[in-house]
Amino acid sequence: MSGPASVQPAVFGRDGLDRLVEVLLADGYQVIGPTVRDNAIVLAELESADQLPAGWGVDTGPGHYRLRPREDAAVFAHSAGPGSWKQYLHPPRRPLWSAGPDGVFQPAATASPRYAFLGVRGCDLAATGILGRVLGGGQHRDGAFAARRQGLFIVAVNCTEPGGVCFCASMGTGPAAGPGYDLALTEQIDGSGHWFVAETGSPAGDRILAEVPHRGASPDEARSAQAEVAAAAQHMGRDMPRVDLPALIRESRDSPHWADVASRCLACANCTMVCPTCFCTTTEDVSDLTGDHAERWQRWASCFETDFSYVHGGSVRQSGASRYRQWFSHKLGTWHDQFGGSGCVGCGRCIAWCPVGIDITAEARRLTDLAGETGNAGENRE
Amino acid sequence: MTSTETPRTAMEPMLPVPYRVASRATETRDSATLRLAPAGQPLPPFQPGQFTMLAVPGIGEVAISVSGDPAAQDGLLTHTVRAVGAVSAALHGAPVGTPVGVRGPFGTTWDLPSAAGRDLLIVAGGVGLAPLRPVVLGALAGRRHYRDIRLVAGARTPADFLFASELTGWSARGDIDVELTIDQPAAGWGGQVGFVTEPLARLRLDPARTTAFLCGPEPMMRFSAQALRRKGMSADDIRVSLERNMKCGIGLCGHCQLGPLLVCRDGPVVSYTLAGPLLTIREL
Amino acid sequence: MTEQDTELARSPIFANLSPAELDLVSAAAHQVRYPAGHRLFLEGAPARGCWLIHDGCVALDLTVPGRGRVVVQTLGAGDVLGWSWLLPPYEWHFGAVTAQPTTATELDTELLRRLAGEDTRFGYGLALSLFEACVQRLQATRARLLDLYRSPDDQH
Numbered sequence: 001m002s003g004p005a006s007v008q009p010a011v012f013g014r015d016g017l018d019r020l021v022e023v024l025l026a027d028g029y030q031v032i033g034p035t036v037r038d039n040a041i042v043l044a045e046l047e048s049a050d051q052l053p054a055g056w057g058v059d060t061g062p063g064h065y066r067l068r069p070r071e072d073a074a075v076f077a078h079s080a081g082p083g084s085w086k087q088y089l090h091p092p093r094r095p096l097w098s099a100g101p102d103g104v105f106q107p108a109a110t111a112s113p114r115y116a117f118l119g120v121r122g123c124d125l126a127a128t129g130i131l132g133r134v135l136g137g138g139q140h141r142d143g144a145f146a147a148r149r150q151g152l153f154i155v156a157v158n159c160t161e162p163g164g165v166c167f168c169a170s171m172g173t174g175p176a177a178g179p180g181y182d183l184a185l186t187e188q189i190d191g192s193g194h195w196f197v198a199e200t201g202s203p204a205g206d207r208i209l210a211e212v213p214h215r216g217a218s219p220d221e222a223r224s225a226q227a228e229v230a231a232a233a234q235h236m237g238r239d240m241p242r243v244d245l246p247a248l249i250r251e252s253r254d255s256p257h258w259a260d261v262a263s264r265c266l267a268c269a270n271c272t273m274v275c276p277t278c279f280c281t282t283t284e285d286v287s288d289l290t291g292d293h294a295e296r297w298q299r300w301a302s303c304f305e306t307d308f309s310y311v312h313g314g315s316v317r318q319s320g321a322s323r324y325r326q327w328f329s330h331k332l333g334t335w336h337d338q339f340g341g342s343g344c345v346g347c348g349r350c351i352a353w354c355p356v357g358i359d360i361t362a363e364a365r366r367l368t369d370l371a372g373e374t375g376n377a378g379e380n381r382e
Numbered sequence: 383m384t385s386t387e388t389p390r391t392a393m394e395p396m397l398p399v400p401y402r403v404a405s406r407a408t409e410t411r412d413s414a415t416l417r418l419a420p421a422g423q424p425l426p427p428f429q430p431g432q433f434t435m436l437a438v439p440g441i442g443e444v445a446i447s448v449s450g451d452p453a454a455q456d457g458l459l460t461h462t463v464r465a466v467g468a469v470s471a472a473l474h475g476a477p478v479g480t481p482v483g484v485r486g487p488f489g490t491t492w493d494l495p496s497a498a499g500r501d502l503l504i505v506a507g508g509v510g511l512a513p514l515r516p517v518v519l520g521a522l523a524g525r526r527h528y529r530d531i532r533l534v535a536g537a538r539t540p541a542d543f544l545f546a547s548e549l550t551g552w553s554a555r556g557d558i559d560v561e562l563t564i565d566q567p568a569a570g571w572g573g574q575v576g577f578v579t580e581p582l583a584r585l586r587l588d589p590a591r592t593t594a595f596l597c598g599p600e601p602m603m604r605f606s607a608q609a610l611r612r613k614g615m616s617a618d619d620i621r622v623s624l625e626r627n628m629k630c631g632i633g634l635c636g637h638c639q640l641g642p643l644l645v646c647r648d649g650p651v652v653s654y655t656l657a658g659p660l661l662t663i664r665e666l
Numbered sequence: 667m668t669e670q671d672t673e674l675a676r677s678p679i680f681a682n683l684s685p686a687e688l689d690l691v692s693a694a695a696h697q698v699r700y701p702a703g704h705r706l707f708l709e710g711a712p713a714r715g716c717w718l719i720h721d722g723c724v725a726l727d728l729t730v731p732g733r734g735r736v737v738v739q740t741l742g743a744g745d746v747l748g749w750s751w752l753l754p755p756y757e758w759h760f761g762a763v764t765a766q767p768t769t770a771t772e773l774d775t776e777l778l779r780r781l782a783g784e785d786t787r788f789g790y791g792l793a794l795s796l797f798e799a800c801v802q803r804l805q806a807t808r809a810r811l812l813d814l815y816r817s818p819d820d821q822h
Binding site for chain 2: 096097099102103104105107134135138139140141142143253254279280281282283285286287291294296298301303308309310311312313316317318319321322325326329330333334337338
Binding site for chain 2: 723725733734736737738739740742743744745765802805806807809810812813814815816817818819
């Protein structure tokens with residue numbers, strides 16, 4: 001029952017999702033999507049939609065993440081896992097160049113796979129856009145990132161069940177996926193069945209959807225899907241205080257609050273690894289024993305590393321307090337100065353994967369209170 | 383499965399261009415000036431204040447300010463390197479012929495032309511004289527565009543001044559005022575003994591018509607800027623050259639942040655209006 | 667006012683003086699001109715005299731056994747040479763010798779001390795001015811102590 005791709009929104013059943021993955025694979029894409037592994041929802045390469053985490057949800061809270069079995073067979077009813085899509089666009093490790101004794105520098109031959117991302121939330125879609133601005137919007141571009149992003153096909157998923165640490169609504173990135181997707185799905189599952197309401201966002205999306213048996217959604221179906229997503233925005237477990245964060249952060253550089261966070265923060269760098277917008281990298285030079293052949297590699301780095309700010313025989317940011325301040329201030333404050341917007345998308349990963357449960361929204365709220373801008377300490381559901 | 387090769391051109395910002403050490407001159411016990419010649423196509427010409435990323439394959443890469451004559455047309459790059467770490471030590475000791483990878487030039491410039499018609503005050507601390515040398519050379523080459531030109535340079539001991547013979551030459555000229563001062567007492571030195579802010583405090587300046595260019599250790603630049611502000615200069619007219627850890631030099635690695643600034647992109651030369659408040663925050 | 671009066675009035679050390687006080691100080695001051703190498707005083711000698719340097723360079727020195735004569739500081743135009751006359755035991759802590767031909771206004775410090783004792787307002791203003799010069803010198807000395815130009819290798 002293939003209808004014209006221009007009929008939108010479209011609807012297809014659970015088998016349509018299987019077909020979608022087949023179509024993407026046949027088109028030469030490497031399909032990446034959520035799977036269950038090691039007691040978590042982990043992004044991995046998919047050979048079929050069977051590998052999706054059907055019937056799995058998650059319980060998340062500060063320093064807390066557990067899978068839990070659901071009563072239905074929903075495949076996208078889970079919030080952000082420990083990995084984000086950035087590991088595919090901005091790999092944790094990649095070679096840059098090699099040099100021989102002749103002094104010629106050979107760029108590393110990097111194949112850029114054509115990825116299809118299946119199940120990108122609004123927060124992660126916004127994060128991809130932010131990485132695009134950071135790595136591709138300046139005078140110098142990361143060509144490898146640009147090539148990977150150019151070939152990307154994105155199937156976004158609108159959230160109907162916010163997770164316990166999510167705050168996308170207050171960051172303006174969700175629960176509905178924003179622009180930038182090729183296809184956007186809203187999963188619907190109840191006693192009467194399991195189906196997906198789909199909208200295309202690009203000619204590539206039109207082309208792929210045309211291969212998947214579907215029909216036009218009825219007005220009720222379309223309305224019901226939209227309503228669920230809109231309702232999700234009202235059920236967020238936490239929110240970022242709606243204050244001028246860059247100004248607050250500028251005024252708070254000497255706040256006693258940083259020492260307070262530092263008494264809890266382990267500087268373990270988990271937050272920077274799970275954050276979908278953290279982009280810092282470092283370079284590593286290696287050579288063989290003769291010294292004739294050398295290579296330079298690029299790998300992820302974190303501003304929590306003790307030598308991240310090393311200069312003149314020591315690091316500028318030695319204390320844990322200064323390093324936490326750097327991460328927080330950059331993400332919510334100076335990112336605006338450098339890249340024209342916030343670096344935070346409200347996915348909540350940093351809250352779940354912080355071993356001591358530091359909550360970026362609570363810290364922002366505490367800073368706000370200390371600065372005397374609001375008297376409301378804010379309520380966060382744990 | 384199809385894939386696309388990353389085009390070589392897209393890699394260029396991180397791919398070093400091959401150069402070789404064409405000459406090496408010892409400056410002090412731990413600094414040397416290298417002149418680098420391109421093995422093939424040269425990089426674009428540099429402006430005073432800019433830096434390049436110099437790579438020693440297998441060891442690493444560092445950001446080094448260009449210290450050469452901006453008017454030179456020979457395609458050579460001049461860098462004065464102080465041995466303070468593995469890469470800089472390798473560069474410092476590199477014999478003629480050593481292959482070196484170069485990326486750049488990057489960063490903001492001293493913007494000497496914007497000071498046309500004004501007095502120039504060039505204040506150098508230690509090896510900070512190296513990034514300022516292009517300013518002195520550029521100012522002397524275009525002498526008629528500027529009013530008074532003054533260079534105040536501080537060093538630890540007399541043997542630590544860079545460009546010693548050039549300093550002697552500049553001191554002998556009538557069109558530039560050179561004051562040198564040392565921190566540590568030294569036998570046989572008949573010149574000034576005191577921190578670089580001391581000759582600054584004694585200067586008879588026209589604060590409204592002076593542009594100051596400061597380079598050296600951060601506390602030295604801060605103290606010097608304070609001394610100049612006390613003499614009535616506006617922070618807008620004071621320019622400093624900042625330094626932070628750089629891994630890419632092109633605004634992609636995040637290492638060189640100073641608050642809102644990416645020093646490789648918004649610096650290294652920054653107005654003191656912008657830099658001053660940031661430099662007083664501990665561990666920023 | 668004479669040119670000397672004008673110089674004195676411009677000097678920050680006398681910024682708070684009334685014209686009458688300035689006249690008094692000026693009457694007991696005189697211009698001096700020294701060639702290079704002229705020793706003004708030796709360390710340990712009774713501290714008498716204070717010089718407002720107009721031009722040139724004066725080196726403060728000390729003799730260290732084994733090192734000989736060490737110059738720890740040089741002063742130039744606008745600097746005040748000589749503070750030890752104000753505080754007991756009124757002895758020079760360092761010596762002073764001109765490193766270049768130098769012109770200065772030499773002040774009668776016996777007079778200044780007597781005036782300061784008689785008129786505490788004058789005395790306070792004088793002490794404050796000298797204190798400011800001392801603070802500037804101390805900050806610069808502390809900056810030198812930081813040894814900012816040293817190599818990272820030397821710091822451990």
